[in-house]
Amino acid sequence: MYLERVHGFTSGDSLHDSKRSKWQDFRVRLNKSPWTLIIDDALANSFVAPTTDDIKDDRQLTFEEYERSWEQNEELGLNDMDSSSSDAAYNTTDGS
Numbered sequence: 477m478y479l480e481r482v483h484g485f486t487s488g489d490s491l492h493d494s495k496r497s498k499w500q501d502f503r504v505r506l507n508k509s510p511w512t513l514i515i516d517d518a519l520a521n522s523f524v525a526p527t528t529d530d531i532k533d534d535r536q537l538t539f540e541e542y543e544r545s546w547e548q549n550e551e552l553g554l555n556d557m558d559s560s561s562s563d564a565a566y567n568t569t570d571g572s
Contacts (some may be wrong), residue, residue: 518548 492500515522526534549555 518544518552 515524524537526537528534531537544552544554546555
């Protein structure tokens with residue numbers, strides 16, 4: 477796994493044997509077949525580190541931009557937000 481290979485990170489020496497065994501079993505199952513992790517982050521608060529020095533060279537990462545659904549905006553409290561005053565401030569030009 478990437479963390480082990482690059483950072484030497486595994487499970488540490490303070491992990492109980494039963495939990496260490498569960499993590500090792502999980503890792504074995506994870507490595508048996510290809511898998512895809514999909515992060516649906518409506519606020520764009522997630523970060524996934526690339527496995528290469530330049531993120532553009534990491535062919536395993538795919539970025540997709542999308543518009544939030546009405547339901548997602550509702551859950552985030554954005555449907556009832558009045559941003560007209562800030563919109564007006566951004567749309568004005570300063571003549572000085």
